[in-house]
Amino acid sequence: MLNSFGWFGAADEASSSPPVICRSGFDQWVHPLCHATKDFDDALVVGTGGFGKVYKGIIDDGATTTVVAIKRLNAESTQGAEEFWTEVKLLSKLRHTHLVSLIGYCNEWQEMILVYEYIARGTLANLLYKASREESDTRLEEEQISLILWAKMYIRKGKLDRVIDPSLNGDTTPHSLKRFAELAYKCLHTQPKERPTTSDVVESLEIALVSHERKGRSQGTITKAFQGIKLVPKGMNRWWRAGKGSGSNGLITHCPRFSLAEIHAATNDFNEGLLISQDGFFSLYEGCMVGGTIVVAIKRFESKTARSLQQFSAEIQVQSLTRHPNIVTLIGFCDEKHELILVYEYLVNGTLESHLHETENDPIFWKKRIEICIDIARGLEYLHTNVEQQVIHRDIKPSNIFLDDKWVAKVAAFEHSIPIKASIATEGFETGVCGTLGYIDPKSFFFGKFTRKADVYSFGVVLLEVLCAKKPCIREPNTGENSLLPWFHGCIKSGTIDTVIDPYLIGKIAPECFRHYVYTALSCLVKGSIRRPSMDDVLCSLQSSLQLQEAWENSIEMGDELSIADVPDSYNNVISVESEFIIGEQSLLISDFVQ
Numbered sequence: 082m083l084n085s086f087g088w089f090g091a092a093d094e095a096s097s098s099p100p101v102i103c104r105s106g107f108d109q110w111v112h113p114l115c116h117a118t119k120d121f122d123d124a125l126v127v128g129t130g131g132f133g134k135v136y137k138g139i140i141d142d143g144a145t146t147t148v149v150a151i152k153r154l155n156a157e158s159t160q161g162a163e164e165f166w167t168e169v170k171l172l173s174k175l176r177h178t179h180l181v182s183l184i185g186y187c188n189e190w191q192e193m194i195l196v197y198e199y200i201a202r203g204t205l206a207n208l209l210y211k212a213s214r215e216e217s218d219t220r221l222e223e224e225q226i227s228l229i230l231w232a233k234m235y236i237r238k239g240k241l242d243r244v245i246d247p248s249l250n251g252d253t254t255p256h257s258l259k260r261f262a263e264l265a266y267k268c269l270h271t272q273p274k275e276r277p278t279t280s281d282v283v284e285s286l287e288i289a290l291v292s293h294e295r296k297g298r299s300q301g302t303i304t305k306a307f308q309g310i311k312l313v314p315k316g317m318n319r320w321w322r323a324g325k326g327s328g329s330n331g332l333i334t335h336c337p338r339f340s341l342a343e344i345h346a347a348t349n350d351f352n353e354g355l356l357i358s359q360d361g362f363f364s365l366y367e368g369c370m371v372g373g374t375i376v377v378a379i380k381r382f383e384s385k386t387a388r389s390l391q392q393f394s395a396e397i398q399v400q401s402l403t404r405h406p407n408i409v410t411l412i413g414f415c416d417e418k419h420e421l422i423l424v425y426e427y428l429v430n431g432t433l434e435s436h437l438h439e440t441e442n443d444p445i446f447w448k449k450r451i452e453i454c455i456d457i458a459r460g461l462e463y464l465h466t467n468v469e470q471q472v473i474h475r476d477i478k479p480s481n482i483f484l485d486d487k488w489v490a491k492v493a494a495f496e497h498s499i500p501i502k503a504s505i506a507t508e509g510f511e512t513g514v515c516g517t518l519g520y521i522d523p524k525s526f527f528f529g530k531f532t533r534k535a536d537v538y539s540f541g542v543v544l545l546e547v548l549c550a551k552k553p554c555i556r557e558p559n560t561g562e563n564s565l566l567p568w569f570h571g572c573i574k575s576g577t578i579d580t581v582i583d584p585y586l587i588g589k590i591a592p593e594c595f596r597h598y599v600y601t602a603l604s605c606l607v608k609g610s611i612r613r614p615s616m617d618d619v620l621c622s623l624q625s626s627l628q629l630q631e632a633w634e635n636s637i638e639m640g641d642e643l644s645i646a647d648v649p650d651s652y653n654n655v656i657s658v659e660s661e662f663i664i665g666e667q668s669l670l671i672s673d674f675v676q
Contacts, residue, residue, distance in 0.1 A: 118151055127203070132164075137199060149184055150200070154193040165193045209246075253293045260289035336397050337413035343370070344415050344422050348379055357431075362389065367427060370412075377412060378428070382421040392496030393421045399472055399495040407460030409483055409493040425493070429486045434479035437550050444585040448634065449488060450547050451598070451627045456490035457482055458623055461540060462616040464492070465533045470500035473531050477539035478520045479546060499531075519553030519564070524610060534610035537619065541605025545569055548598065550583035566606065570674050576653045588648055591633030592655050598626045599656055603674050604664040618665030 117138030118125055128135040133155030140147045154165065165188070172183035187194040202208065245258070264285040267277050277285070347368035348355055357365040357378065366379045382389040393416070400411035415422040433453060436442045445453070457477075464472040474492065481494035497515045522538035525531050542553050545565055553565045565581075572578045579587065590598075601622040607613050614622070637648070649655070660671040 117149065121153060140196075147184070148199040150197045152195045152197065162193070165195070168195060257289045257293040260285060264289070336401055336411060339413050339415045339422075339424060341415055341417040341420055341422075344368075344379060344420075344424075347377065347424075351381065362392075368424075370424070376427040378425045380423040380425065385419045385421055389421055393423065395498055396423055396495045399498045399500055402470060402472070402500055403464070405460060405463045406489065407456045407491050408463065409491045428483040428491060430484035430488060432480050433482040433484060433490065433547075436484070437479055437546060438552065444550075444583070447586055447589050448627070448630050451594075451623060451630060453482075453484070453488065453490040454544060454547060455620065455623045455627065457492060457540065457543065458616055458620040460490075460492035461536055462620050464498075465536070465616050470502065471533070472498050472500050473533055474498050474536050474539075475515055475531060476517060476520070477536055477543060478517050479543060482543075522610065523608070532610060533616070534613045537605045537613045537616060538610070540616070540619065541602050541613075542566070544598070544602035544605065548583065548586070548602070549581050550585070551581070573656055573671065573674070574658055578656065579651050579653050582652065587652070588650055590649075590652070591630050592647060592649055592652070594626050594629040594633065595652055596655050596660075597622070597629055600660075600662040600669075601626065601664060603671070604662075604667065604669055606674070607667075607669065612667055612669070614665040614667060622664055 115121075117140050118136040121134075121136060123134075125136045125138065126134050127137045127150065133153050136151045136153065138149050138151050140149055165186075169183065169186050172180070176182070181200065182198040183195060184198060185196045187196075249258075264277070264282065267275075268282070345351070347370050348366045351364075351366060355367045357367055359365070361383065363380050363382045366381065368377050368379045369375065370377055382393060393414075397411065397414055400408075404410075409428065410426040412424045412426060414424065430436075436445055461474065461477070464474060472495075474495065475497040476494060477492070481492065483491050483493050485491065520539040520542050522531075522535040525535045525538075542565070546553060549565060549569070551565050554563065555565075569578075569581050572581045601619060604614050604622075605619060633647070656671060658672050662669055662671075
């Protein structure tokens with residue numbers, strides 16, 4: 082039976098907290114409480130939680146009638162007296178327009194009850210979700226916990242309509258949304274001291290509100306509003322269950338861990354219809370996580386051997402150090418029973434190799450090929466200079482370059498990569514030979530020594546492969562050639578370069594762009610690794626090639642007679658054996674390459 086009721090009186094203006102006036106007597110106070118809820122009738126429940134139930138009720142003291150919310154602690158709740166009295170003490174001292182008012186409390190006969198002002202419109206959650214899903218819908222919790230990753234994925238793909246509430250379309254300004262998104266990013270910072278203060282939050286929200294109220298005065302699109310915003314700080318794009326400490330194999334990682342059951346569900350028990358590719362070491366599947374809402378790529382190692390475990394661990398170690406738009410994102414892993422599995426973001430346009438060599442795919446325009454090469458160069462430059470530890474990839478090739486839905490290229494496959502200190506990356510380190518024949522730096526192949534310049538060499542081979550649409554090690558039936566690099570050198574020397582480049586590109590490349598691009602590729606392939614450019618120099622050179630191509634295409638589109646006359650039907654004479662060129666700080670001669 083209820084026996085007493087505590088009631089907060091009006092605040093004394095001279096006091097720092099309102100007085101507490103206690104009144105007793107079952108008939109006078111408890112009976113109205115029971116009457117207010119019809120003996121705690123479930124029909125009056127307006128909310129539930131770990132504490133118990135909240136009831137809507139009406140308290141009539143004879144003078145006034147007050148609608149209240151009555152929170153009754155469940156006897157089986159994990160919450161208890163400490164939480165109860167903390168709330169009573171805090172709310173008895175606090176009075177603010179934006180804090181719910183505590184009207185009174187009851188603590189008798191093993192009952193703990195709190196009485197609040199009644200808020201007619203309910204919770205923010207109800208207004209956002211409109212109670213459209215039942216509580217038993219297990220997708221709700223998963224979607225909420227993975228919201229950060231979910232939003233990042235669709236914003237990166239440019240599918241903002243999948244992120245923003247559809248009811249907001251046309252309802253506010255891009256500037257207001259940008260302000261709001263930037264604030265969310267700052268609040269999610271992994272370092273508490275980097276997060277804004279509440280006064281900063283209020284100020285930012287007020288600015289966003291002012292911008293919203295000026296709707297119609299600003300121009301732009303929601304897409305533009307989000308350009309340049311990193312909505313997810315480093316370390317926040319993790320799944321809802323992160324791996325902790327050391328794995329079963331001693332692997333220390335901050336990368337999220339999935340259960341094998343989740344992987345089976347995502348791939349429909351590794352259904353062959355979801356198989357993307359397969360070789361002797363692993364199979365790659367398309368899968369769906371979080372109730373089918375997030376598409377991922379799932380890499381399953383064929384066996385759990387010492388070699389596969391080393392590659393598996395290397396991939397996780399390197400990926401935990403990297404976050405870059407041109408590096409494929411590792412979402413999580415599974416190391417359970419006899420399985421080694423990696424889960425990546427899904428890139429819908431597949432590999433660069435498939436678009437260069439598979440005939441069912443349309444050929445890529447030359448300008449887009451340069452842009453793809455620039456993306457790869459950005460990714461490598463980041464690995465070589467901008468991470469906590471520098472990374473030598475050691476297996477750069479088109480099959481390890483993936484393309485998203487906007488044809489942005491991303492470097493993948495870090496199973497042979499090693500994070501090292503900057504000094505070692507410059508001087509090199511000796512290890513077992515790894516990589517793919519045709520792409521490996523000859524010095525690394527013969528002596529097992531790797532530096533950053535080994536990646537530069539491999540990238541130079543990729544540049545030639547992009548231009549020629551031919552693999553570095555393949556027999557050409559018409560010429561008898563079985564290696565792209567000496568074939569290319571020979572064609573420069575003999576003035577027959579048309580025979581080696583992709584026939585689709587004849588007449589589609591600006592002569593100056595062609596010359597500059599070839600110089601860039603050849604500079605990466607210099608035998609003495611110390612003379613090769615850095616990836617930063619290569620990136621700058623490729624950007625210049627792109628500018629030359631764009632200027633040429635624009636002038637042709639505008640009908641410039643000189644540019645139209647400059648459309649070549651052959652590139653045989655564009656590059657001379659006597660040519661000299663400069664990349665970075667190195668001056669090189671074409672004759673050095675064709676001896």
